[in-house]
Amino acid sequence: MKVSEHIFLNPLFGLIMPPSKLTDEKLRQIQELAIHWGKIAARRAIEQAGPDAQLDFQAMEQIAAAAARGVTEGTIEALCQQQDQQLPEAVPCPECGKLVPLKHQQRPLAVEGAEILLDEPVGHCPACRRDFFPSKDDSALG
Ligand SMILES: [Zn+2]
Numbered sequence: 001m002k003v004s005e006h007i008f009l010n011p012l013f014g015l016i017m018p019p020s021k022l023t024d025e026k027l028r029q030i031q032e033l034a035i036h037w038g039k040i041a042a043r044r045a046i047e048q049a050g051p052d053a054q055l056d057f058q059a060m061e062q063i064a065a066a067a068a069r070g071v072t073e074g075t076i077e078a079l080c081q082q083q084d085q086q087l088p089e090a091v092p093c094p095e096c097g098k099l100v101p102l103k104h105q106q107r108p109l110a111v112e113g114a115e116i117l118l119d120e121p122v123g124h125c126p127a128c129r130r131d132f133f134p135s136k137d138d139s140a141l142g
Contacts, residue, residue: 034071041067065113072114084121091134093125100125102134 022030045063049055055063090099102121109118123132 037071038064038067041070069114072111073116076109076111076114076116076118080118084119087121087134091123093123093128093130094132095125095128095130098125098127 041063045055046053084104087102090101092098093100100123102123104119105122107118107120109116121134123134124130125132
């Protein structure tokens, strides 16, 4: 397969399209779902603290923040994994166009409200001695 065909057939190509966003209505539905998760987290916190425990507002905020961090972590992780599955095993080097295999490296990433360990796809071209990130760097597609 020629490189140009590879790019054409490459699901990565979709990543240079404008990123699709969910509508406000769909985001609101997800928020409503997360409200239920918050209630589950509250029940767990009460179980752990004991039914007679007196939680002040600061403690409640801490519990809510921990729950929010967990939801953020899990959501971003799952979405990134889903995007990764759409990547091919090899991508063209943005410099010379040679197909190089994609590897994964872990990178800490600060996101709103949490820090996650991202399993990031990275291409390395031995000829050009450069690394590139196909999901982040549109120029990877030439
Ligand atoms: Zn190269």
